[in-house]
Amino acid sequence: MSNNRFAAVVQLIDTANSKDPRADPDDPGGCPAALLYGQRMAAMLEEFDPSADDLLRIAVRAHHIERWTRPRADYPAGRAGYLKWRADLKRFHAAQTSDLMREAGYAADDIERVAALIRKEGLKRDPQAQTLEDVACLVFLKHYAADFIADHDDTKVIGILAKTARKMSPEGVSRAAALPLPERLGRLLTSAVA
Numbered sequence: 001m002s003n004n005r006f007a008a009v010v011q012l013i014d015t016a017n018s019k020d021p022r023a024d025p026d027d028p029g030g031c032p033a034a035l036l037y038g039q040r041m042a043a044m045l046e047e048f049d050p051s052a053d054d055l056l057r058i059a060v061r062a063h064h065i066e067r068w069t070r071p072r073a074d075y076p077a078g079r080a081g082y083l084k085w086r087a088d089l090k091r092f093h094a095a096q097t098s099d100l101m102r103e104a105g106y107a108a109d110d111i112e113r114v115a116a117l118i119r120k121e122g123l124k125r126d127p128q129a130q131t132l133e134d135v136a137c138l139v140f141l142k143h144y145a146a147d148f149i150a151d152h153d154d155t156k157v158i159g160i161l162a163k164t165a166r167k168m169s170p171e172g173v174s175r176a177a178a179l180p181l182p183e184r185l186g187r188l189l190t191s192a193v194a
Contacts, residue, residue, distance in 0.1 A: 006054045009104035013038060013062045016096070020068050026143070037064055040143055044135045048175065055110055056128045059117035060135055062097040094118040123167070134172030137164050138179065141189070146182045154188060161192035
């Protein structure tokens with residue numbers, strides 16, 4: 001029963017994310033960006049912690065569910081607008097995932113646990129919340145950071161990467177240092193964590 005519920009909720013998450021109208025620019029098959037992101041998160045979790053339980057696997061796969069429906073442009077410019085957007089996103093992703101878990105037959109305590117992970121409650125104190133954060137940072141570095149940093153000078157990038165590294169565990173930072181990154185990104189990451 002548990003495996004059936006897990007398979008069902010993963011299918012529901014992937015179906016929701018497959019509706020993303022944006023294709024991932026690096027995927028020649030034109031995979032919806034949100035679907036590919038969830039798959040990359042799941043793959044990175046498998047590398048980082050192959051013994052992760054199903055609840056963490058759900059949280060990792062769904063932590064950006066339907067993000068394209070809440071664009072950053074809908075919020076005011078500046079840091080306050082950005083922080084409001086991020087806080088609203090955590091609640092939105094947790095609520096969307098909770099609905100799908102209910103549909104798949106999960107109990108209330110399991111649903112709340114996944115929602116808490118998606119909201120990153122207890123970051124730095126809860127090992128599973130920290131794993132989710134490490135995985136998200138590793139996926140960013142491996143798949144998205146090179147394009148993201150292209151528009152910024154080295155000083156700005158080092159600051160961004162230092163903030164990213166501060167959110168990670170020592171194991172996460174170690175894994176990040178071992179990623180095969182483009183030269184500029186790798187060099188700036190080394191400077192950021194020094």
